[in-house]
Amino acid sequence: MPVVQIRERAVHVDDEGFLSRPEEWDEDLARALAEQIGITLTERHWEVLRFLRADYADRGQTPTTRRVDVVGGVPVKEQFALFPRKPGRKMAYVAGLPKPHGCV
Amino acid sequence: MKHLLILGGGTAGTMVANRVLHRLRVERDFWRVTVVDRDDRHLYQPGLLTVPFGAATPEQLVRSRRRYLEPGVELVLGEVEGVDTARGRVHLEDGRVLPYDYLVVASGTSPRPDQTPGMAGDQWRRRVHEFYTPDGAVALHRRLERWLGGRIVVHVTEMPIKCPVAPLEFTFLLDDALRRRGLRAGTELTYVTPLDGAFTRPVARDRLGGMLEARGVQVRTDFLVDRVDDRRLVSVDDREVPFDLLVTVPVNLGADFVARSGLGDELQDVPVDPGTLMSRAHPGVFAVGDATDVPTSKAGSVAHFEADVFADNLVSYDRGRPMTRLYDGHANCFVESGRGRALLLDFGYDAEPLPGRYPLPVIGPLSLLAETRANHWAKAATQRLYWNVLLHGRPVPIPSRAPRREPAATGAAV
Ligand SMILES: Cc1cc2nc3c(=O)[nH]c(=O)nc-3n(C[C@H](O)[C@H](O)[C@H](O)COP(=O)(O)OP(=O)(O)OC[C@H]3O[C@@H](n4cnc5c(N)ncnc54)[C@H](O)[C@@H]3O)c2cc1C
Secondary structure (H helix, E strand, C coil), rough: CCCCECCCCCEEECCCCCCCCCHHHCCHHHHHHHHHHHCCCCCHHHHHHHHHHHHHHHHHHCCHHHHHHHHHCCCCHHHHHHHCCHHHHHHHHHHCCCCCCCCC | CEEEEECCCCCHHHHHHHHHHHHHCCCCCCCEEEEEEEEEECCHHHHHHHHHHHCCCCCEEEEEHHHHCCCCCEEEEEEEEEEEEEEEHHHHHHHHCCCCCCCECCCCCCHHHHHEEEEEEEECCCCHHHHHHHHHHHHHHHHCCCCCCCCCCCEEEECCEEEECCCHHHHHHHHHHHCCCCCCCCEEEEEEECCHHHHHHCHHHHHHHHHHCCCEEEECCCCEEEEECCEEEEEEECCCEEECCCEECCCCCCCCHHHCCCCCCCCCCCCCCCCCEECCCCCCCCCCHEEEECCCCCCCCHHHHHHHHHHHHHHHHCCCCCCCCCCCCCEEEEEEEEEEEEEEEECCCCCCCCCCCECCCCCCEEECCCHHHHHHHHHHHHHHHHHHHHHCCCCCCCCCCCCCCCCCCCCCCC
């Protein structure tokens, strides 16, 4: 499992750069991760991230864009505006969760 | 006498019913085992892939469900209306009520073109086709017979879908068929997917993506469709893909009664523990096959490996013992790649599909992730294996555990 330095902190990531230990995540890290993919977090981003964290804690799986829409209340179209091109992967990346698995 | 009620008599429901019956016989315990399905027509769904190319007709893929249920399993024909988990009862549309001690939801998942604006509109079965249903596969066959050239788009609406490799196989077979008819040069083929590549798992994605490229198929990734607009697919972020013929795999949803009964998630799949397959919310209620939310492929092979562990777990649960035979997400899928060849993918929750050899008694080892004739013949043989061996739930000498392999190392983040 590779370890990388993000803002002087050592975190465990998988081979595609997703955090592999969600407990190493905090809000500072989220800002750094978002910056790496060119996103500045707004309050609406935080609402999405908080939903992802809570849902993951509850179910042990990274929610899909459909779930963020239906259960989290953020329409898919808006997810694309907030996390352009690849919302499913980008949301998981910034929220420090494993790459969405629901799409096997 | 305990009553086990299984909703759905397709691949998973049939295997589980037969397996449980064998297991209880060994225990000298006798339960009522009932399967409910809307009709007595068991469809071999993988065969639908060959229908658009005229290699089979739906009638050749259908057999009586009853014939494949062991004597002692009762088959009730009727449409399930809902489950009353509080009282332990199932309601059928015609008013019948079936009580149960243990329930297995095995009602699968089905294509729902009505979920995407414009998809099931006036171009449905004219310019817009699918091959996941018998009627759809036949209509597509007719359309392809009249094909002279233009733009064909093969499209996956949203994951997960059952048999996630089927649209890729369809593309390979279509490329092959068009070449043989001299129509390939006049046909622009495009593969459109919501994923970031041809498949989900990294090594298989790169391998399968390369195979599309080698066949001159254009690939559009990260495309989440918003609507079908006349002769264009339009994505949520306003990209467009024009077509003359669209072959789509619509959103796959679990049965409506699952949602009505409060048993489902946002895809009408039943959330279950990935090891024991028991509902997280309702003890004594299980789900198997395509009807679950477990993070592996929705495939017949999965139903088979699940049935392997399910019967033992059910008996343990009934006896008040811990369920110890945990399902590990094992799946294997043959991928027809055209020209009489196929690939084999083998993976699990934590095991990536990688190249190598797959042990198969009698037929011999098969090559993983490589296009070979042996894989094609093995796939062609699975229909007979399905009817004659797999559905009976007899043990088959193939490994039921997912392979133990090091995870693949690849680059590129989001
Ligand atoms: C084109 C295609 C190609 C495929 N190729 C492969 C392959 O190569 N390899 C592979 O492993 N898998 C393949 N699959 C997937 C495989 O067919 C499914 O994963 C498998 O059938 C799942 O079994 P199941 O029992 O969960 O669902 P199903 O077999 O679909 O059974 C569900 C049953 O529930 C019944 N039902 C649903 N709702 C109700 C209701 N309300 N009342 C009464 N009855 C109801 C249905 O009638 C049906 O019989 C393919 C599928 C398709 C469509």
